[in-house]
Amino acid sequence: MTAALSAPLTWALPAAILLLALAMVLTLLRMLHGPTAQDRVLALDCMYLNGMLLVLVLAMHYASEVYFETALLIALFSCVGTTAMAKFLLRGEVIE
Amino acid sequence: MRQRFLPAPLLSLALFGLWLLLNHSTSVGHITLGALLGWAIPLLTRGLRPLPVRVRRPGTILRLALQVVYDTSMSNFHVVRFLLFPRYRRHPADFVLIPLDLRDPNGLAVLAMIVCITPGTAWAEISRDRSMLMLHLLEVDDAAKIAAHVKSAYERPLMEIFE
Amino acid sequence: METVLALAIGVLAGSGVWLLLRPRTFQLIIGLCLLSYAVNLFIFSMGRKGLAIAKEPVLHLGVPENLSNYADPLPQALVLTAIVIGFAMTALFLVVLLASRGMAGTDHVDGIKAQDAQEML
Amino acid sequence: MSATDFPLWLQWLIAIFALLGAAVALLGSWGLLRLKTYYERVHAPAIIATMGCWLIMWASTAFYLASDTGPTFATLLIAVFVAVTVPISTIFLMRAALFRDRRAHRAVPPSISSTSLARTPPPPPAKLS
Amino acid sequence: MPLILLIILPFVGSLLAAVLPANARNTESTLAGIISLVCTVQAALLFPEIANGQVLRQEIAWLPSLGLDFVVRMDGFAWMFSMLVLGIGTLVVLYARYYMSPADPVPRFFSFLLAFMGAMMGVVLSGNVLQLAFFWELTSIFSFLLIGYWHHRQDARRGARMALTVTGTGGLCLLAGLLMLGSMVGSYDLDAILQAGASIHQHPLYTPMLVLVLLGALSKSAQFPFHFWLPHAMAAPTPVSSYLHSATMVKAGVFLMARLWPVLSGTDEWFWIVSSAGAATLLLGGYVALFQNDLKGLLAYSTLSHLGLITLLLGLNSPLAAVAAVFHIINHATFKASLFMAAGIVDHESGTRDIQRLSGLRRMMPMTSTLACVASAAMAGVPLLNGFLSKEMFFAETVFLDAAPWVRILLPLVATLAGMFSVAYSLRFTVDVFFGPAATDLPRKPHEPAHWMRVPVELLVLICLVVGIFPALAVGDILRAAATPVVGGVLPEFSLAIWHGINTPLIMSVIALLGGIALFGSLHWLRSRAVLGQRTPVLHRFSGKRAFENLLARLSWLARAWRRGLTTQQLQWQMLWLLLLTLVAGALPLLLRGMQLGQRNDLPLSPAFAALWGLGALCALGAAWQAKYHRMAALIMLGGAGLVTCITFLWFSAPDLALTQLVVEIVTTILILLGLRWLPRRDQTLAPLTAQTNYRARVRRIRDFLIAVSAGLGCAWLAFAMMSRPFPESTSTFFLEKALPEGGGTNVVNVMLVDFRGFDTFGEIVVLGIVALTIYALLRRFRPARETMDLPEQQRFLAGDLQTDLLNPRNAQDTAIGYLMVPAVLVRLLLPFATMVAVYIFLRGHNEPGGGFVAGLVFSVALLLQYIVSGTQWVEAHLPLFPRRWIGVGLLLAVATGLGSIAVGYPFLTSHSFHWTLPVLGEVHLASATFFDLGVFALVVGATLLILTALAHQSVRAHRYHSRLLEESVLPKD
């Protein structure tokens, strides 16, 4: 316990990672369940967000400075897939 | 002349900042390179950005930002509470119509950002002539109050800034 | 960890293979994508000293350059190439699939009408 | 400087921030799963994009500042980018949902654009200022 | 003159003949005549040496590694045959000059004829059995071409094909047999083989070898049961028939049997196979010849019969019989060639070869008649003609044979019967055609042919007479020289006298003569009573030709049936086979050698990772499950699986991979979505499954499921086995050590991509470029299905309140309107930032994760976002991109960078780093790899944009189509 208290990062970060992974699983359930296509897209969007946070925490956990770009790209581009899908649902074609 | 060689100074500045942040370095080389890129990229992508952006009143911007931070934090707490204790839901979710006076696309875009990053509020639809905005709110107690809040807290400053 | 990854590869490959055996072109392309994930992970798992955590092959000053400090860079380079080629091939297959669909009027892999084929399953 | 060498208060700070952020993400995802209608569900990820994102971002900024390498303030960029991109996807998704629900004659408000405008075939080119 | 010229000259002549103009009949025949005459004379001049028992031999090393030295070897037997080939060849050329019509395209004819002559000489003079097989097949081929000379006739085509198929097959068998023979003896050289003598009879492979060789020989000589091709080969022009199908080519079979007689004969197998085939042919040919109404048909069957005789003689395992066989080869060649030519003259002058129509030609063409009569008398074996002599020898052999009792009784009977047939058909040939009342209804009025056309016949008949009257004088030496090598050195005693006293053979001859006349008379009588039809009694039921054609037809049907069974055009089956094969291939070694897992310690399991992959697995399964009807859902789940893969890469220390996977994932999603627009909606009109199809469907699914499960398990097992094994030393340490000092970068993966393994990257970008171009090319001719050509459902015939602000950006000048307004502003703002990020990722690539590829994709995705929001036309109007030029420039940049190092003396793609110290900026570091990466960047941008915009442009086409429909007001109102 003292070890845990003296080095909270050693357990807190894995716990955070686990929470985020569970969050992703929850979004997956929504994705599987649907019921509408927009629900699934929303779930994917959310999954990407969770994934991005997971990457950030993972980076801290492993004290790595090179994971950041991945998170940055997720942040920048997670909307692209969602937008394309939403546009497809809305207009039947992605690029008009 | 400025239009041709420096089409978007604000954007250039932002890009310059982005460069320095990304490289977390303030060496001479990076400053030169960042400035160069900040100047060149808007120039190259100029064709795809036809809308000029004019921004005034930095003070208003600051005020608006603070307001947004405050509102966002509050609504975050609301939503968290709502999610944690679903039983204590007080009001149903609903759409809210808000008449708009703001017409500038950039201003509307900032409004959209504010609305969207505020949990519990989602941008649903804007009328074609931009005179009416429809939001979806997680909890609607009084639609008129919400509309008034949006107009006063966000739309007005935005109109000041962009128009 | 290895078990999880191996199982993951297995599931991806199995799903991909199942889809490869389906009659619709769209199933085929999804199957190929899944298969390529599986293959990429498979190649990736072939690194020296197995899987490595927090040992990115990005050199740090003062850290001895050997495989106990860095992940094996070679499989990573291979996977990179494989990803790119896989992407290109997916794109190509998609377009061929569309063309086939346009010419044959059906999305069966053999270009036959659904009604004629008992195998639209 | 490795993470375990951080001062304890900093470790706690980072740990709490990260855990809270993760918890918020979990809560948001839970909301996504649990809420009844699509329009309610749309709001759940918003807390991830704001609160979850900011908490974890501050945690990692603190982490990198303390460990003296890495992206440091650049992590702020993530929050900024998220703020810019979330509206894009939300607007599209909401519009798509409304469109599909209206087509399916579900109970959603009618369009707020005037319908007479919609019926005229190609609209006049809208020239913006 | 070197012997080899005897082979080469005809081929040279053939080439010359082929290039002469089509109407050069005289030139052609002169050329052919001169060549064959020169060869004949040359060969004849060699006789003194040959008669001494010398064996002339020339060797030219050709393919020593195959044992195929070019050995030209001439002994007496070969000399005799060469004389036949060349001498009769000369006469045939002369004859053909007059026979062929002026309108005939003779270059082809003479060219093939000369080539055939060369090939035949090759067979005869081969001193190497492989060389013999080589020329053997050539004779088949040229015979095929000559039979098919009048290719507009169906019988010619069929006859040619049949001849080639039968003799070609035989030739292949022969080749196999000779290879075995050579392998048994240890050499392909004929001399060596002949010296091996009877020693190979004991070899275990003797019988199969013998069967194969005999298959070749018997089919070539048209022996039963391969006899049927020869009559059909008569569709060839008559010179060809007389040359190939009586005098030379068909003799190749007996030539071979005689050639290898010392080695092969002397066993029971030999006796039974050869003599029974000979005897059967002898009788069959004679019998069928009796009923032929076609002159050439009659001659063809008589040829069969005589060849059967020769074969029978060779099969008797007695040296004397072999001598008789050799003698009969000579005799048959002379009289049969002359007969064919005579028949050709009749045909040529009267316009028909139908014996029933011909009659009394004696009056119109007395000379020809006389010649034909003499020749057929020789064929019948009338004394004082050469045929008599060899027949006598034959009869004698059948009588004095040392064999089983029933054979000793049967054989003379057979011989006498065959003699009778021979007399009868000879009579039919002469009496029916040349005697009797003059025919009146002939197509042409017959008269004597041109004198020179008759000369060959005259010469040949003269030989018949001379040999018949002065046998010993005329051919004694020749026969002796020719027969010695056949019997293997020791020539048995034989006498070439006309009169041997009254003995059994003579009595048999007399019986044959008288019986033959009687047979002819009775048949004549029957025929005049119209009892006999057009067909051969009894035997017409057993048509070899029909059997052959049936066989071929059946073979073809069978092949088709097998092909249907052995191959499939259905992709699912192909996939099934492929996967099964892979499973077997992958599993078999493991099962055979035992599967072992390694001992390596696991990394500690992270529950988060397990949860993540639970999610990934569910996504994969979900995608597999939903891909049939819910494409969108499948695509979304694919995205989920991709994200988990990306995070996995990151987790296990591969940031470069994670970046690439992420961006590629996004582009792929857009791509598939773009494609989804052109796929049909879920088909609701599927016919409901019947109970039977349902059952089959279930079986299929279970089978596929099992395969999928085993493939998955297999992959998992392999992966786990590999991961848990201890690894040997690898090259990787080298890369880690050299990356910075020599590669100039700290990101080893990137250094590897642009330096260590730059060639891979080089290839990879080419792939991308090719694919982009292919897609562009394919989509240029894209023809979407009709129902998808219309607007998407979402844009069709909707109530106004659904459409409202939904605008197609095509219709707006600035596309930032309606629902797109706010996104457009944000997306356009995103572009410069994304570009900046791309530059950042590009520049840091060498030292940190990133690089040209990811940067290119980032830039492309940012641009694609513009396309999505603002539409194709607006983007392209505002920012013209030329993706193909990007591709071209990218490739050239990469090549130029690579070649740059050659310019400074280093191999391709060697990387160089440059360092400058500039006044203000300090140290500037530039690696040549950066330029390479720049090429990658340009190419990736170009390729991605080309691919996606080419797809996107299809939408524009659809809209154009739609508005055209609107204009034409043919849009269905519903």
Add this chain to the structure above:
Amino acid sequence: MPDLWLWLGTWMPHLMLVPILLPMTTGALMLLLKEEHQRSKIMLSTLSLVLGLVVAIALLHWSSQHPTPGVYLSGNWAAPFGISLVLDRLSALMLVLTYAIALAASVFAMARWYKVGVHFYVLFQFQLMGLAGAFLTGDLFNLFVFFEIMLAASYGLLLHGSGRLRVQAGLHYVAINLVASSLLLIGTSMLYGLTGTLNMADLAQQIPLVVEADRALLHSAAAILATAFLIKAAVWPVNFWLVPGYSAATAPVGALFALMTKVGVYTLLRLWTLMFSSSAGASALFGGQWLMVGGMVTMLVGAIGMLAATRLTYLAGYAAITSSGTLLAATGFGEPALLAGLLYYLPSSTLAVAILFLLADAIDRWRTHGTSQIDLDDEEAPFLSHELLVTDHMNLDDEEQALIGRPIPAAAAFLGLAFLLCTLVVAGLPPLSGFLGKLAMLTALLPLTSAVGSPLLLPTASTWIFFALLIGSGLLALIALTRAGIRHFWAAHERAAPEIRLTEGLAIAALTALVLALTIHAPSALHYTSSTAADLHNPQGYIDAVLQARPIPNPGAAGQEEEAP
């Protein structure tokens, strides 16, 4: 001429790059030209091909002069660290073959085919790059990359001109090859995992050292890898894609594709002789019998397919399958003498199949007067109705047809001769190289015993089966091809003379001449192939050459510019 070869030889080893880089640069340059500049594109392409052919011949010459293979260390990294290109006799031979066929096909395409779609010549050049790379590379993964280049370009070329048949066949072709590529990756990565290297020469050294516990995995990896190559080499039962695919392609592409199956064979040959040579310890000659069996079944299927085929392109496709089966089976025996025969047979059969594809195009156009599409209904068997219909009686003059020959138009005669030549080569009849090749293999199967009476080693059953199949498949091919030839050249005499453009004729003539040259120069060709076979059988020379090649040393900091090797 010798001076030219000498002069070119001085450019070694950089010359080895030319077959890869030249087409690529040409392709990239063509991309920069506008679409209207077709003429200059054709010129550029032809020029580049001619140059490439000259270089390939120079390389052949070089390799025939040098006992050790040429090694090029790209990026100046020593093997096994960098990617090395290796030029030995085998690859030089394949290069010359590739460039010759490519040049002819491209000349053939000039007449009409390039017009039916865009980027024909660009894709053609890239295809060539892929082929050349696959022949030259000495690295397993790089081989995969070049395979992908080759395949990607072949997809494009196959689909060139679009149309339902092409797209349908293309879909199957692409799908199968994508799966094959996955297998290739799995096999390659497993080999890396087990041996720690990707360099083929190094692999050859490492494989005997693999620990016994890993050998099952090693063999599994090799088998999976081999499956991938077998798919490309069109072994039964994974060759169903080939015939529809190749016959749907345009003629010049079909001709080039005749080479593609040979790439699979080449790769198997290369890897198998390196990795599982007789000196590979416990893995020596692994899988040889499977290759043998697979090859023989493939031969049989190919021959049956030829017999069943009615369309010329199908005939050609099955001919390709037969030839590839023959080569595989011969490979499986692992006999140097057989290998020599195989290597001689390979180019001739490839050339013959390529000519067949070109001829099929000309003949089909002739048959349909260049107007309508070919009647594609393959399910009926027209040959049974009119050429093979069983007739009862035989009389030679019933039809009263004129006994005067019909002159054959020069163009038809030309096509006919070329067809005859193909028939002879494919069926293995004399006097052409097909016969010599088969003979070489046959004699290798039944080697001469030294002396009469010496103890005999009777050949094994598989030898006999292969022996019979070699001869039997030739026979079936002969039947099928004569049937087709008679039907197309003899039976149809009412037609006008075929229209062949000069370039088309030139292409066919050039390839024909090549076959003839191969026949005439058989002694030297066979000498070359047998030394190639000896090299392959004894891979130590290859291994040493690759592993002992040294990069150019770093001259150190020279002035302002520091160069890192």
